[in-house]
Amino acid sequence: MAAAQTTRPALYADVLVLGGGPAGTWAAVSAAEAGARVILADKGYCGTSGATAPSGTNVWAANRDVRIHEASIRDRHVLGGFLSERSWLDRMLERATLNRHKLEAWKYPFTFDQHGDVRYSLQGPEYMRLMRSRVKRAGVKILDHFPAVELLADEHGVGGAVLVSLESGESRTVHAGAVVIATGGCAFLSKALGCNVLTGDGYLLAAEAGAEMSGMEFSNTYGICAASASVTKNAFFQYGTYTYADGTVVEGTDTDEQQITPARIFKIQSAIAKKLNDHTIYCRFDHAGEALQPQLRKSQPNLFLAFDRLGINPFKDRFPVTLRLEGTVRGTGGIHIVDETCATTVPGLYAAGDAATREFIAGAFSGGGSHNAAWAMSSGSFAGEAAAAYSKRLSASVLGRSLKGLSTTPQTSAASSSPLVSAKTQEFVRAVQDEVMPYDRNFFRTEYKLCESLIRLNGVWANLREGASAAGVQTVRYREAAAMAATARWMYASALARPESRGMHQYEDYPELDPAQQRRLLSGGLDDVWVKPHQPAPAHSHSPF
Numbered sequence: 001m002a003a004a005q006t007t008r009p010a011l012y013a014d015v016l017v018l019g020g021g022p023a024g025t026w027a028a029v030s031a032a033e034a035g036a037r038v039i040l041a042d043k044g045y046c047g048t049s050g051a052t053a054p055s056g057t058n059v060w061a062a063n064r065d066v067r068i069h070e071a072s073i074r075d076r077h078v079l080g081g082f083l084s085e086r087s088w089l090d091r092m093l094e095r096a097t098l099n100r101h102k103l104e105a106w107k108y109p110f111t112f113d114q115h116g117d118v119r120y121s122l123q124g125p126e127y128m129r130l131m132r133s134r135v136k137r138a139g140v141k142i143l144d145h146f147p148a149v150e151l152l153a154d155e156h157g158v159g160g161a162v163l164v165s166l167e168s169g170e171s172r173t174v175h176a177g178a179v180v181i182a183t184g185g186c187a188f189l190s191k192a193l194g195c196n197v198l199t200g201d202g203y204l205l206a207a208e209a210g211a212e213m214s215g216m217e218f219s220n221t222y223g224i225c226a227a228s229a230s231v232t233k234n235a236f237f238q239y240g241t242y243t244y245a246d247g248t249v250v251e252g253t254d255t256d257e258q259q260i261t262p263a264r265i266f267k268i269q270s271a272i273a274k275k276l277n278d279h280t281i282y283c284r285f286d287h288a289g290e291a292l293q294p295q296l297r298k299s300q301p302n303l304f305l306a307f308d309r310l311g312i313n314p315f316k317d318r319f320p321v322t323l324r325l326e327g328t329v330r331g332t333g334g335i336h337i338v339d340e341t342c343a344t345t346v347p348g349l350y351a352a353g354d355a356a357t358r359e360f361i362a363g364a365f366s367g368g369g370s371h372n373a374a375w376a377m378s379s380g381s382f383a384g385e386a387a388a389a390y391s392k393r394l395s396a397s398v399l400g401r402s403l404k405g406l407s408t409t410p411q412t413s414a415a416s417s418s419p420l421v422s423a424k425t426q427e428f429v430r431a432v433q434d435e436v437m438p439y440d441r442n443f444f445r446t447e448y449k450l451c452e453s454l455i456r457l458n459g460v461w462a463n464l465r466e467g468a469s470a471a472g473v474q475t476v477r478y479r480e481a482a483a484m485a486a487t488a489r490w491m492y493a494s495a496l497a498r499p500e501s502r503g504m505h506q507y508e509d510y511p512e513l514d515p516a517q518q519r520r521l522l523s524g525g526l527d528d529v530w531v532k533p534h535q536p537a538p539a540h541s542h543s544p545f
Helices: 022-033 066-079 086-105 124-137 201-208 262-276 293-299 301-309 370-393 419-436 439-443 447-465 473-496
Strands: 011-018 038-041 056-058 121-123 141-143 148-154 157-164 171-181 221-226 241-243 282-284 319-326 349-351 521-524 530-533
Touching (some): 011 022, 022 370, 038 171, 124 141, 148 201, 157 473, 171 201, 262 439, 293 301, 419 447
Parallel strands (some): 011 171
Antiparallel strands (some): 148 157, 221 319, 241 282, 521 530
């Protein structure tokens, strides 16, 4: 059913970018630099919303020692279940390097190491403040607090979107030659820092237009954090010792690995997840020496702010921990892109950042911070440039297209809100969370539990599709619930279609990696979810070279 019609005149652009995080802002700047008229619409306030804005992260860069660089790529290829592609890694690294140089030219305050080399570490607040400034300087029109509730399309493909103001509840139509979805991943409102706007909205929009998902089985990442906080910086928690209330070390957390690696933190997470339901687990960062402690505080002040407010010295005092679901924000699943332009299977529709699959660069394991940061800035640039070129190639003006809404959830033009709709929306959200948040259902997967959850999630989706019509801001919240339900269904259907353990997808029924399943899985569908193999494993795929 189409979204509410507005009496306000439509806006027109060559490129519409949905999302104002790193990928969205790079897409907007790149499209504008290519000569396109650009509108950027963000659910939050562009520059402050999303997972990057309140955090700090490194940006993946090649080690100057070629042997170390090649070894790191090989290690990541193995960790990712042999699904990453060297050509994508090289291309991403090349563009990320160019964009880092742009940040330097734009006067981002990078720091330097003891050798005088630039340390490519980004502080979210400064980074995103700068990116908002560059977006505005590029002539892009920014619509803050204006999430998209449906895409518009005609026989030529996607040609715009309907937005809803979170401040007034009014809807606004934008016609555009091409659309870039950079709305981030889905963390299922788990209260992880910066993830309150990351509810899989872009996935639902793309699927309604006919796009496919990829790698959705690799979407069950959790982050360790203090039980009373929301900052999930896994790298810092590798400095911790994990104990029960009586001081006994939690089994499996005292690993033999000395280096800070994704594999090590995954082992620690697994050990914690097995015990958290029945025990309170405590952490202390006692593996961080005194010389390192000031550096850790400086690199991630938000993490330590919560401790300081509670009077806790995490290097000396124990504090309880928990795991917060980060889903596809740190996972690798997302919208399937078909080529190096970050185009989807739908004409005029592009995907970038966490909204797109990251299997090309991370395989079946989380891209973490540095790889995901490099992917956001590079894929954003690729998508923005390609969207601008696509819009320019359109023979017909965007003013003359007869566009129709693609929404599959009930919406209305009624001005008033309904308490009943709000209550039902919250009920749907809780029902989805009940299936995806438990560790013994999503982290430790079994065929029986996945089937159970998928049946219930299908019921949630059916009820959402037949629910009462939402209006204004209620439409946004209702769409969030629908997006989370759709995302969870693609996740579990894909997991059931991969009877093996690969990367973060750990299947207790099938604990071994199966070489015959070294392929990507595409998924999609709304009322009827489907999963199919994308392609067989590429030749010589056990080596990234």
